[in-house]
Amino acid sequence: xxxxxxxxxxxxxxxxxxDQSDGHLVGKVDDVELDLDAxxxxxxxxxxxxxxxxxxxxxxxxxxxxITVGDLDLDYYxxxxxxxxxxxxxxxxxxxx
Amino acid sequence: MKKVLGVTLGILTAIGGFVxxxxxxxxxxxGARFGMHMAWVVLVGVIGICLYAEMSGRVVAISGRPVFxxxxxxxxxxxxxxxxxxxxxxxxxxxxxxVGGVALAFELASGVNYxxxxxxAALAVWLVIWRVKFSRLEQVFGLMGLLLIVFGxxxxxxxxxxxxxxxxxxxxxxxxxxxxxxxAYYGIALFGAAMTPYEVFFFSSGxxxxxxxxxDLFTARTNVFVGFPLGGLLSLAIMGCAAVLFLPAGIQxxxxxxxxLPVAVALGKIGLAIVLIGVFAxxxxxxxxxxxxxxxxxxxxxxxxxxxxxxxxxxxRFHVVIxxxxxxxxxTLLTGVDPVKVTEYSVVFAAMALPLTYLPILIVxxxxxxxxxxxxxxxxxxxxxxxxxxxxIASAAAIPLMIITKAGQ
Numbered sequence: 001x002x003x004x005x006x007x008x009x010x011x012x013x014x015x016x017x018x019d020q021s022d023g024h025l026v027g028k029v030d031d032v033e034l035d036l037d038a039x040x041x042x043x044x045x046x047x048x049x050x051x052x053x054x055x056x057x058x059x060x061x062x063x064x065x066x067i068t069v070g071d072l073d074l075d076y077y078x079x080x081x082x083x084x085x086x087x088x089x090x091x092x093x094x095x096x097x
Numbered sequence: 098m099k100k101v102l103g104v105t106l107g108i109l110t111a112i113g114g115f116v117x118x119x120x121x122x123x124x125x126x127x128g129a130r131f132g133m134h135m136a137w138v139v140l141v142g143v144i145g146i147c148l149y150a151e152m153s154g155r156v157v158a159i160s161g162r163p164v165f166x167x168x169x170x171x172x173x174x175x176x177x178x179x180x181x182x183x184x185x186x187x188x189x190x191x192x193x194x195x196v197g198g199v200a201l202a203f204e205l206a207s208g209v210n211y212x213x214x215x216x217x218a219a220l221a222v223w224l225v226i227w228r229v230k231f232s233r234l235e236q237v238f239g240l241m242g243l244l245l246i247v248f249g250x251x252x253x254x255x256x257x258x259x260x261x262x263x264x265x266x267x268x269x270x271x272x273x274x275x276x277x278x279x280x281a282y283y284g285i286a287l288f289g290a291a292m293t294p295y296e297v298f299f300f301s302s303g304x305x306x307x308x309x310x311x312x313d314l315f316t317a318r319t320n321v322f323v324g325f326p327l328g329g330l331l332s333l334a335i336m337g338c339a340a341v342l343f344l345p346a347g348i349q350x351x352x353x354x355x356x357x358l359p360v361a362v363a364l365g366k367i368g369l370a371i372v373l374i375g376v377f378a379x380x381x382x383x384x385x386x387x388x389x390x391x392x393x394x395x396x397x398x399x400x401x402x403x404x405x406x407x408x409x410x411x412x413x414r415f416h417v418v419i420x421x422x423x424x425x426x427x428x429t430l431l432t433g434v435d436p437v438k439v440t441e442y443s444v445v446f447a448a449m450a451l452p453l454t455y456l457p458i459l460i461v462x463x464x465x466x467x468x469x470x471x472x473x474x475x476x477x478x479x480x481x482x483x484x485x486x487x488x489x490i491a492s493a494a495a496i497p498l499m500i501i502t503k504a505g506q
Contacts (some may be wrong), residue, residue: 010466013170014174016170017400022500024411025396025401025402025403027399027400028169028399029399049276052122063162063466064162077414078401078402078412078413078414081414081417082413085417086409086410086416087410088317092409093409093410094409095408096227096228
């Protein structure tokens with residue numbers, strides 16, 4: 001993405017985050033943290049819910065932002081509901097017919 | 098063949114979105130009170146929904162992002178939240194009305210009270226969402242909903258004075274004892290019924306479910322320009338039937354049975370059977386759409402995994418929202434509230450939420466970041482702005498008119 005000007009408010013904030021490995025939707029960019037010591041200041045972290053995503057994990061910025069999820073626990077609440085509610089209903093793991 | 102079936106998304110959106118319980122009730126009610134003197138509102142509504150559904154279809158085909166993703170991105174988290182709460186509550190209220198409509202259709206067919214059918218109807222809606230593939234759901238309910246064409250057949254069979262209907266349609270003013278304020282109130286209700294926000298939530302999310310890409314632009318547009326005008330014609334037929342049968346007799350429409358009565362009068366038992374299946378398909382299809390839309394709006398605002406294109410356990414929060422909304426719908430209906438009254442209020446509240454839904458679509462359809470070279474042209478933007486003004490006026494006038502007319506009495 002060299003040479004492309006990104007506007008933090010327009011291109012980062014509130015944008016959809018996608019797991020690059022499987023295309024799953026993993027949250028929104030709630031906030032952006034800048035590294036003001038750098039010159040010019042650069043984006044250091046994307047914040048989504050309680051997780052902080054280092055800028056190095058950003059793989060692609062388009063109409064959504066693809067990231068390398070790795071060990072980030074972005075699915076915490078989804079997994080909690082999955083284990084406590086959804087998995088108790090028959091057919092939760094089946095693809096629809 | 099795939100293209101033909103692809104159009105069913107538009108037909109389902111049109112039948113289940115354009116002609117849902119809101120349109121069945123509102124069109125019959127308006128036809129009985131004002132004849133065809135309000136037919137022009139249906140026309141204005143169809144053009145409006147075509148305009149904005151085309152924009153949202155184009156945005157989703159090219160950017161892959163559905164409407165509520167963009168509402169938060171373009172309005173910011175705060176205003177986006179206001180839009181979310183408003184659209185979600187309206188969609189939930191519409192879901193209550195649709196589930197009630199399904200149960201009422203069963204009551205009309207069986208004679209067994211709708212309150213007994215209602216939990217079964219809600220359970221069936223959930224089961225279909227849980228188990229049935231998205232494209233199958235569109236095809237089955239879209240095609241079954243086409244049975245509502247029987248309203249058109251009934252209108253011909255009733256042998257109306259066509260010249261008089263046309264005469265009414267070209268004179269947009271209240272008649273008899275009706276005042277301008279009730280005329281305006283029902284005009285807004287009809288407009289709200291035609292442009293209900295969940296139609297674009299469902300249509301654009303459906304585009305993602307169907308994995309539309311820019312090659313599907315044609316499908317998206319065909320859906321819009323075939324589906325919604327077809328829904329508009331059905332609406333006019335429903336209005337016409339009521340205008341012919343009820344207006345001269347001075348009968349007001351207050352039940353679903355009265356909505357279907359003109360078909361029974363014109364075509365007898367077979368007509369009644371067909372129209373009841375059609376009403377069932379339309380309300381059941383709309384119940385599916387509104388239940389899904391409740392999940393779509395919240396999940397897309399929060400960035401959760403959503404959709405029927407993944408297994409339920411991969412989108413657990415999305416499915417929990419749908420289950421909770423269906424439970425809320427059942428509980429609301431168990432209080433014994435009249436589903437037809439819920440419907441009448443839901444379309445007016447829908448009118449109030451319209452500008453917040455449609456403004457972000459207009460903005461994004463002009464943003465090359467999302468749609469590349471496919472941004473709106475000047476003419477389209479001019480129309481878009483005119484409609485935005487109309488939506489804002491309708492939205493602002495809805496509550497004052499509701500108070501002045503005591504909700505249309």
